[in-house]
Amino acid sequence: MSKPTPFNKILIANRGEIALRVIRTARAMGYRTVAVYSSADRSARHVRAADQAVHIGEALPAESYLRIDRIMEAARISGADAIHPGYGFLAENADLPRACAEAGIVFIGPSAGAIEAMGHKAGAKRLMTEAGVPCVPGYQGEDQSEAKLVEEAERIGFPIMIKATAGGGGRGMRLVEDAASFPEALRSARSEAESAFGDADVILERAILEPRHVEIQVVADRHGNAIHLGERDCSVQRRHQKVIEEAPSPAVDESLRAEMGATAVAAAKAIEYEGAGTLEFLLDRDGNYYFMEMNTRLQVEHPVTEAITGLDLVELQLRAAAGEPLPISQDQVSYSGHSIEVRLCAESPEQSFMPQSGTMALWRMPAGIRVEDAIESGSEIPPFYDSMIAKLISHGDDRDEARRRLASALEDAVALGVETNQAFLMRCLRHDVFAEGGATTAYIDAHGEALLARDEDVDARARALAAVLLFTTDMQGTHRGEVSPIAHRLPLIFRFDVGPERCVADIQLDDDGRFEVVMEGEDYGLTVDLLGIQADRVTFSCDGLTETAILVRDQEVLMFRYRGHAYRIHDHTYAPATREDLSGGDGKVRAAMNGRVVAVHVSEGDYVESGQSLIVLEAMKMEHVHVATVSGKVASLTVGEGDQVAAQKVVVEIEGEEQTKE
Numbered sequence: 001m002s003k004p005t006p007f008n009k010i011l012i013a014n015r016g017e018i019a020l021r022v023i024r025t026a027r028a029m030g031y032r033t034v035a036v037y038s039s040a041d042r043s044a045r046h047v048r049a050a051d052q053a054v055h056i057g058e059a060l061p062a063e064s065y066l067r068i069d070r071i072m073e074a075a076r077i078s079g080a081d082a083i084h085p086g087y088g089f090l091a092e093n094a095d096l097p098r099a100c101a102e103a104g105i106v107f108i109g110p111s112a113g114a115i116e117a118m119g120h121k122a123g124a125k126r127l128m129t130e131a132g133v134p135c136v137p138g139y140q141g142e143d144q145s146e147a148k149l150v151e152e153a154e155r156i157g158f159p160i161m162i163k164a165t166a167g168g169g170g171r172g173m174r175l176v177e178d179a180a181s182f183p184e185a186l187r188s189a190r191s192e193a194e195s196a197f198g199d200a201d202v203i204l205e206r207a208i209l210e211p212r213h214v215e216i217q218v219v220a221d222r223h224g225n226a227i228h229l230g231e232r233d234c235s236v237q238r239r240h241q242k243v244i245e246e247a248p249s250p251a252v253d254e255s256l257r258a259e260m261g262a263t264a265v266a267a268a269k270a271i272e273y274e275g276a277g278t279l280e281f282l283l284d285r286d287g288n289y290y291f292m293e294m295n296t297r298l299q300v301e302h303p304v305t306e307a308i309t310g311l312d313l314v315e316l317q318l319r320a321a322a323g324e325p326l327p328i329s330q331d332q333v334s335y336s337g338h339s340i341e342v343r344l345c346a347e348s349p350e351q352s353f354m355p356q357s358g359t360m361a362l363w364r365m366p367a368g369i370r371v372e373d374a375i376e377s378g379s380e381i382p383p384f385y386d387s388m389i390a391k392l393i394s395h396g397d398d399r400d401e402a403r404r405r406l407a408s409a410l411e412d413a414v415a416l417g418v419e420t421n422q423a424f425l426m427r428c429l430r431h432d433v434f435a436e437g438g439a440t441t442a443y444i445d446a447h448g449e450a451l452l453a454r455d456e457d458v459d460a461r462a463r464a465l466a467a468v469l470l471f472t473t474d475m476q477g478t479h480r481g482e483v484s485p486i487a488h489r490l491p492l493i494f495r496f497d498v499g500p501e502r503c504v505a506d507i508q509l510d511d512d513g514r515f516e517v518v519m520e521g522e523d524y525g526l527t528v529d530l531l532g533i534q535a536d537r538v539t540f541s542c543d544g545l546t547e548t549a550i551l552v553r554d555q556e557v558l559m560f561r562y563r564g565h566a567y568r569i570h571d572h573t574y575a576p577a578t579r580e581d582l583s584g585g586d587g588k589v590r591a592a593m594n595g596r597v598v599a600v601h602v603s604e605g606d607y608v609e610s611g612q613s614l615i616v617l618e619a620m621k622m623e624h625v626h627v628a629t630v631s632g633k634v635a636s637l638t639v640g641e642g643d644q645v646a647a648q649k650v651v652v653e654i655e656g657e658e659q660t661k662e
Helices: 016-028 045-049 068-078 095-103 112-119 121-130 146-156 179-197 254-270 302-309 313-321 399-412 422-430 448-452 456-472 579-583 657-661
Strands: 009-012 032-038 052-057 082-084 160-164 173-176 202-206 212-220 226-238 241-247 275-283 289-295 338-345 362-364 370-373 388-396 414-416 492-498 501-509 515-519 525-534 537-542 545-554 557-562 565-571 588-590 595-600 613-619 622-627 632-637 650-656
Touching: 009 016, 009 068, 016 032, 016 045, 016 313, 016 370, 016 388, 032 045, 032 068, 052 068, 068 095, 082 313, 095 112, 112 121, 121 202, 121 254, 121 289, 146 179, 146 202, 160 179, 173 179, 179 202, 212 254, 212 289, 212 313, 226 254, 226 302, 241 302, 241 422, 254 275, 254 289, 275 313, 302 313, 302 338, 302 370, 302 388, 338 399, 338 422, 362 545, 388 399, 399 422, 414 545, 414 557, 414 565, 422 448, 422 565, 456 492, 456 501, 456 515, 456 525, 456 537, 456 557, 456 565, 613 650
Parallel strands: 009 032, 009 082, 032 052
Antiparallel strands: 160 173, 160 202, 212 226, 212 275, 226 241, 241 338, 275 289, 338 388, 362 414, 370 388, 492 501, 492 565, 501 515, 515 525, 525 537, 537 545, 545 557, 557 565, 588 650, 595 613, 613 622, 632 650
16 A cells, blocks of 8 residues: 555546646646546636546536546546546545556545545444544434434434435535424435435434534545644535635634644544545534534635645645655644635525526636636536636735735626626625624524625616716727717616616716716716726726726626626617516516426426426526416426526416416
């Protein structure tokens, strides 16, 4: 086990920003690299960045990135003698290192045995208990009958967590408040676990209410050496998925760090771990910590650890895989400052964080911080993969400096064309609870209303700017020049949508060439003075305050970024009113996003009630139920299970009750 395993060419069995991240370090260390790509990623940045690339299948992960046979064939074709799995996809599938071993290829990660030992939640908890690692009281037995699980839930006591044994990312996980809710929650968790992982088994744990989610980074070699690199706080989560991560944790002092770190190192040694891995713990209000799971791979949030330690975790992975001893001992690990990471996702916070896909018309990330991304202006955001499209990471001398830098960088970021959670992340970072270091796993749920609230002053100024831009720019976004003198005397009406909001603006020029804008339904106006439009930047003054916005035209749509908020403007000034505009609910159910139909609950001719589930779409690892907008008969059903549909496609048409009577 201690012999060297040198390699020269690394195939990265992943896509996007993590593929680029591995390529960057591999190239710096003198390794050649091979990318793999699906049909949806043919023009992706990671494909262009690698020395070689191999097409491995169609867009869906099950037909490309999850196919071990195609990954191994790509390694054979390219001559790669090592494989790095990144994270997600096959990173914690023990069959990949087995296949590598059979083919004489180095797997950059732990052994198949270590992955299996920690990949099954029930077995991992038993193993950690034997190793003396504190675990949340619960049940992880083999008897999975409903009667037994009900009995164990009552023994443990409510509230309780149900977790899929083979799960991750919040799939197959339910918080149950009382005994009456348990049977239905159990059935739901099992169904989701079976669908996501092919395994319906669950474990039960006592729910630790409002804990911190704190994880310890470990690195180990095959010579018996293992160290920890401190903790990361990943408490800011939505639906059990991480949103913001930071190092160090505001809730961990030097003594607790040493204790948790020693526990994590002991756990890694207990399974003869090799490479980089993470032990995840729940930390309660009293400073007690409990093992949750071990991620036997690189974590999405690894950059914050790199920022405060100065170490390259991918480099440590590659050295460990080559059989080298760790280049650093525990007493040589030091920490500097504070680092925070946010996950920028293609999703709509105002629509229950529904994933978004489409073309990113303008993409410009801020300078002065670390950005891990894999897209550019014109990139397609496909609906087949995770919604995370970038990570922004700041570092400061202290936590508040890191937080300010990151919030400011987010405000400067430009992501136009596909909706993101950019403004939501800014509000999370600037909220008093987060600023004071008090965020627990309940943070987003507890403060959701404030975190999702629109800034009315910003929106009002944006609407006024939108009206003026529609007035003064052509379809390419260039300035029209001088406005007709008649416009100085007559008000003009502009009708447009700002996202889902329909706006009507009354615009008139004053004698000084400034625009007086009054929105319908508002009893006040704003004065806008356009100071200049150059390429994709407009400088303007609104009620005496001079600012800039970044703008781009994409066919009939005007988009601009203002104070970290992205606005999408559709001009309806000269468009005739449609039947749908006049009648409201037209019975047409449209796909909310690009996705795949995973369930159809109705047939043509069925009578449905308003709000009844019709079909379920899956996009970016999430399922979205589409419901009837009116009561009536299903007149048309245009999709079937397994179909791919485009956003806004009419999937079901319902003949309303009034039409049926006629």
